[in-house]
Amino acid sequence: METALQKPVQYLKGVGPKRAQLLERLGARTVGDLLMYLPRVWEDRRETPPGQGASDAPLILRGRVTGVREQRAGPHLVLFIAKLQVPGHGAVDALWFKRPSRSYDVFQGLRRELAASPELWIVGRGEPGLLKIRQINVSEHYLADDPRTSLHVDRLVPVYPTTEGLPERRLREVIAAAVEEFSGGLHEMLPERLLIKREMLALPQAIRGIHHPRSTAELEEARRRLAYEEFLLLELAWTMKHRQIRQVSKGYGYDVRRSLLSPFRAQLGFEMTGAQKRVVNEIFDDLQKPYPMTRLLQGDVGSGKTVVAISALLLAVENGYQGAFMAPTEILAEQHHWTFQKFLHDLPVRFELLTSRVPKKARARILSRIAEGEIDVVVGTHSLLEEDVKFRNLRLTVVDEQHRFGVRQRTTLRQKGPPMDFLLMTATPIPRTLSLALYGDLDVSTLDEMPPGRVASLTRHADEGTAFAFVRGQVKAGHQAFVVYPIIQESSNLDLKAAVAEHERLSREVFPDLRVALVHGRMPGERKVRTMEEFSAKKWDVLVATPVVEVGVDIPNATVMVVQNADRFGLSSLHQLRGRIGRSDAESHCFLVAEPKTPEAHQRIAILCETNDGFRIAEEDLKLRGPGEVLGTAQSGEVALQAGDLSRDGELLADARGDAQELLAADPELADPGNDGLRRGLLTRYENRWKSVDLA
Numbered sequence: 001m002e003t004a005l006q007k008p009v010q011y012l013k014g015v016g017p018k019r020a021q022l023l024e025r026l027g028a029r030t031v032g033d034l035l036m037y038l039p040r041v042w043e044d045r046r047e048t049p050p051g052q053g054a055s056d057a058p059l060i061l062r063g064r065v066t067g068v069r070e071q072r073a074g075p076h077l078v079l080f081i082a083k084l085q086v087p088g089h090g091a092v093d094a095l096w097f098k099r100p101s102r103s104y105d106v107f108q109g110l111r112r113e114l115a116a117s118p119e120l121w122i123v124g125r126g127e128p129g130l131l132k133i134r135q136i137n138v139s140e141h142y143l144a145d146d147p148r149t150s151l152h153v154d155r156l157v158p159v160y161p162t163t164e165g166l167p168e169r170r171l172r173e174v175i176a177a178a179v180e181e182f183s184g185g186l187h188e189m190l191p192e193r194l195l196i197k198r199e200m201l202a203l204p205q206a207i208r209g210i211h212h213p214r215s216t217a218e219l220e221e222a223r224r225r226l227a228y229e230e231f232l233l234l235e236l237a238w239t240m241k242h243r244q245i246r247q248v249s250k251g252y253g254y255d256v257r258r259s260l261l262s263p264f265r266a267q268l269g270f271e272m273t274g275a276q277k278r279v280v281n282e283i284f285d286d287l288q289k290p291y292p293m294t295r296l297l298q299g300d301v302g303s304g305k306t307v308v309a310i311s312a313l314l315l316a317v318e319n320g321y322q323g324a325f326m327a328p329t330e331i332l333a334e335q336h337h338w339t340f341q342k343f344l345h346d347l348p349v350r351f352e353l354l355t356s357r358v359p360k361k362a363r364a365r366i367l368s369r370i371a372e373g374e375i376d377v378v379v380g381t382h383s384l385l386e387e388d389v390k391f392r393n394l395r396l397t398v399v400d401e402q403h404r405f406g407v408r409q410r411t412t413l414r415q416k417g418p419p420m421d422f423l424l425m426t427a428t429p430i431p432r433t434l435s436l437a438l439y440g441d442l443d444v445s446t447l448d449e450m451p452p453g454r455v456a457s458l459t460r461h462a463d464e465g466t467a468f469a470f471v472r473g474q475v476k477a478g479h480q481a482f483v484v485y486p487i488i489q490e491s492s493n494l495d496l497k498a499a500v501a502e503h504e505r506l507s508r509e510v511f512p513d514l515r516v517a518l519v520h521g522r523m524p525g526e527r528k529v530r531t532m533e534e535f536s537a538k539k540w541d542v543l544v545a546t547p548v549v550e551v552g553v554d555i556p557n558a559t560v561m562v563v564q565n566a567d568r569f570g571l572s573s574l575h576q577l578r579g580r581i582g583r584s585d586a587e588s589h590c591f592l593v594a595e596p597k598t599p600e601a602h603q604r605i606a607i608l609c610e611t612n613d614g615f616r617i618a619e620e621d622l623k624l625r626g627p628g629e630v631l632g633t634a635q636s637g638e639v640a641l642q643a644g645d646l647s648r649d650g651e652l653l654a655d656a657r658g659d660a661q662e663l664l665a666a667d668p669e670l671a672d673p674g675n676d677g678l679r680r681g682l683l684t685r686y687e688n689r690w691k692s693v694d695l696a
Contacts, residue, residue, distance in 0.1 A: 004185055005032035015174060022166040023174070034178045035186065035207055038226070038642040039158035042219060045123065046154055048133075050088030059126050059136050060153055061086050062144060063094075065118040070107065073097065080107045082114060084122070086133075093135040094122050119144040121153045140169070151176050156213045175211060183207045189229060189677035194659060201225045210643070224652065226643035229681075231656035234641075236670075236678065237686045239660050243668075246291045250419040252321075252395065254287045260314040260347055267346060268307070275449035276304050280311045282445045283423065287315060287396070293421040298429055299447030300614035301579025302454055305425050306339055308447070309398045312423055317349055317376045321395035325379045328401050330355045330525045331532050335554055336400065337379045354380035354389070357526050396421045401428075427579070428572050429618040434646055448615070456612040457561075457582040459590040461605050467562040467591035468510055475514055475541045479559040479586065483544050484577055486568040502564070503544040511542055520546040547573060556584040566592035567601035571621035574608050600624055622647045 009028055010020035028034045048059045063084030073079040080096040098106045105111075114120070123140040126133050142149040151157070151172055162171050186203045188195075195202065201209065201221060209222030265272065272280075279297065286293040299305045313323040325340075327333040337353040344351065352366050352375050369375045373392035378384060397420060424442070471481040483506065485499040503518040517540040519531045528548070535543050536555055543558075547569075561581045566574060574592070582588035592609070596602045607620050646653070663675065670679040 004182055005030065005035070005187075007031045009034055009174075009178075012174065012178060014177065019166065019170075019174070022163055023171075025163045026161065026166075031178055031182050032186075034175055035183060036642075037160065037175065038210055040161050041159045042156045042213065043159055045152070045157045048089075058123050058139070059133060060121065060123055061089065061092060061133070061136065062119070062121050062154075063087075063089075063092060065114050065120065066091075068111065068114060072100075076100070078106065080110060084120075089133055092133055094124070094141075095135055095137050097137070113143060117143040117145050121149060123153065148173055156216065156219060158211055179208060179211045187677060187680075189681045190232070191674045191678070193674075194232075198228060198655065198659075200228060203229075223643050227641070227645070227649055228652055228656055230641050230644045231649070231653045232660055233678070233681050233685055235653075235657045235660035236664065236682055239664050240682075243664075245294065248291050248419055250290065250292045250421070252418070253290070254284070254315055254319050256284060256288075256315065257318045260318050260349065261311060263347060264310070264314055264343065268343065270451065270453075272307065273304060273447075273449045273451055275299075275447045276308055279308050279445040279447055282443075283308070283312050284315060286443060287312070287421055292419045293423070294442055295423055296430075296442045296444045297423055297425045297447070298444065299425075299427065300429055300450070301427050301576060302450060302583060303447035304451055305427065305447060306336065307343075309400075309423060309425060310340065310343060313377050313396060313398065314347075314349070316396040316421075319395075320393065322370070322373065322375070322391050322393045323377045323396045323398070324384055324391070324394060325377060325398045326384050326400065327379070327381055329548075330357060330381055330529055331548070332400065333379055333381045334529055334533075339554075340377070340379060349377065350375050351377040351379060354378050354383050355525075356381070356383055357529065358383075394420065396423070398423045398425065400425050427576065429614040431615075431619045431622045431646075434622065453585050455582055455585060455587055457578050457588040457590045459578060459592065459609045459612075461566075461609055462591045462593060464562075464564075464593050467593055470589060470591065471542065471560055471562060472511070472514075474560045474589075478557075480535065480538065480540070480555065480557050481542045481560040481562065482558055482577075482580055483542060483562045483564065485544070485546060485564045487546065499544055499546050506542065506544060514541040515539065516542045516544060518544045519548060521548045547577065554583055555580065558583075559586050559588045560591070561589075562591045562593060564593050566594040566605060567596040567598075568594075569604075571604050571607060571617050571624065572614075574604070575614055575617045578608070578612075 008020065008030060009015050009023050010017055012031065012034075015023070023029075023034070026037060028037050043058070045058070045060050048061060061084070063086035065082050066085050067083040069081050071079050071081070076099055077097055078100040080098070082094045082096075084092045084094055086092050096107070096110060100106060121142045121144060122136060122138050124136040124138040126136050140152070142152050152169055158172060158175075159168065160171050160175065162168055183204045186207060188203050190200065190203070194200070200206075203225075206222040206225040209218045210226060213219035213222065283293070283295060283297075286295055297305055297308060309325065313325065316323045325336060327336055333353060333355050337351075340351050350369075352369070354363070354366055354370075358366065366375065366378075367388060367390070370378060371390045371392055378389075378391075383389070399422065429446075471483070474481055483502070485502055487498045499518065499520050503516065507516045517531050517535060519528055519535075523531075531540075531543075534540055535558075538557060558581050561578060563569065563574065563577060569577070578590045581590060590608075592605055594601070594605060596605055603624065607617060611617065644653070663670070663678070666672075667675055670676075670682070
């Protein structure tokens with residue numbers, strides 16, 4: 001029966017070569033693939049009860065046709081009306097609309113169907129607000145005496161992602177036939193002891209329950225079983241990858257000598273927080289181990305990640321190694337270089353900035369010094385990845401806002417020397433469930449404490465007039481302001497204010513007596529950096545910007561931010577924007593100017609006004625948007641879950657992680673015959689996807 005699951009879908013009844021090509025687009029090449037092609041959602045298509053009027057949900061009715069007629073509904077539309085007698089509802093008109101044709105009768109097929117089988121099911125929409133259903137615009141119909149009809153109505157109906165040329169109902173029928181014939185032959189992947197321990201369904205039952213649930217309880221039980229399997233395989237893969245990394249010897253070590261670290265701490269001008277000290281110790285412990293470090297440092301906006309990163313780089317320099325600090329944009333690279341100058345100017349540390357703005361002669365000189373080992377730390381952007389950048393002794397790389405760099409870019413850095421230590425930083429707190437799923441092979445350090453003296457921003461939902469009046473008051477008091485817009489140029493398709501046009505309006509009409517600058521992502525890099533430097537030097541009062549200022553820009557004198565069309569931003573993006581203010585001991589204010597049109601948009605605004613806790617905001621963002629949008633398609637694609645839902649399955653994921661660690665502690669290679677299914681499942685799911693991927 002196992003070979004039957006490997007049978008190409010082309011040879012299934014009702015498929016054939018053309019439909020097989022469409023199924024292959026969905027990743028379903030074999031019968032086994034088809035069984036594991038899971039629904040996206042399930043629609044409750046049980047019959048609409050009498051007395052329940054039209055609503056947002058589709059109406060599902062079963063009735064007998066008592067008469068039909070056609071009529072014109074305009075010059076380019078013809079209407080077919082079937083009068084139905086529906087038990088409990090009475091007489092209902094079912095309406096089909098089509099464009100007329102001069103060459104054939106567009107309703108000939110429908111008329112023939114109704115003549116042969118006058119009883120049918122219809123799915124469609126009614127007149128909203130009416131308690132009694134009088135008519136329904138039909139989107140789907142099914143003949144009551146057709147045995148396939150039970151797949152599409154009068155039950156919880158699976159809805160699958162499909163592709164052009166493959167109608168939803170046809171895909172549902174093909175999968176149903178495969179489940180009916182072949183699900184009993186599915187090879188159980190989970191060891192029996194885990195099925196018993198976690199009270200899980202067997203795989204054939206779960207597959208039948210996910211495709212054809214008889215109740216919501218059965219559906220959830222099936223989904224939970226398949227989600228657990230996905231999570232277990234994922235955590236097994238991460239744990240084995242983690243172990244594999246630890247088997248690599250980097251061939252060098254670190255001694256904590258404090259010749260640079262002690263004077264660095266002494267001249268900081270402030271005491272490091274308890275969280276910073278704890279995280280520095282975690283990183284130092286990792287660096288002193290014989291295998292390469294790959295650690296994720298996450299912390300809310302303003303939690304002091306840069307000081308931690310500099311501490312790690314100084315340990316590398318103390319030991320005679322070079323370090324690299326890579327930022328995603330030139331603005332951020334220059335900002336970090338300035339921070340290095342502020343903290344390290346009295347220390348014997350040689351550091352340089354390398355971006356595309358560096359003149360050709362200066363660049364050649366810097367490259368030569370890097371290659372000779374005469375520069376200890378290089379701060380840069382993607383420029384550090386270029387082929388002509390050669391290090392003599394690079395051992396530690398810090399990647400800021402690591403989610404903005406792809407796997408290939410980090411791999412390029414790895415190739416610039418022997419096994420390397422990596423510290424990956426993010427100012428976007430990652431919910432625990434996402435962290436386990438996406439960074440399961442990484443050690444994670446968290447800065448969960450803010451430095452003293454930092455005042456949290458006060459956030460409120462306000463109109464533009466109130467916000468701009470406050471901006472004027474803050475500028476009068478000697479402070480500066482950001483005004484942020486979601487887009488650069490006006491678009492006829494979007495009812496959004498755009499930065500370029502609004503900069504003109506603010507300069508001429510709203511703040512004619514103030515100095516108003518503009519910065520956005522399409523400006524030349526040099527001009528963008530220059531404008532930010534001028535704003536930092538207080539040459540401008542108000543900076544009109546797009547989300548290019550979302551991460552890392554440090555302007556302590558900016559105490560107010562106005563976010564226009566705030567309902568167009570995600571929660572985490574709004575929180576990152578808000579982090580550009582409140583970077584001193586002065587009270588700061590963030591105004592969210594928006595007219596939210598959906599419940600989700602209202603909820604985002606309310607959460608931002610209620611809390612400054614980035615970790616809580618990250619959890620709420622995950623609930624509202626789901627992992628795909630929070631991570632972006634590239635990262636969420638690496639996790640590749642079908643049944644698992646990271647926004648609600650945190651406990652199940654933690655169970656799977658614990659079970660994976662127990663399994664591998666007892667059987668590191670999964671060589672036990674009882675683990676044979678798991679080993680084959682791992683090879684099937686992850687061997688090709690992760691074979692050449694640097695998971696760090």
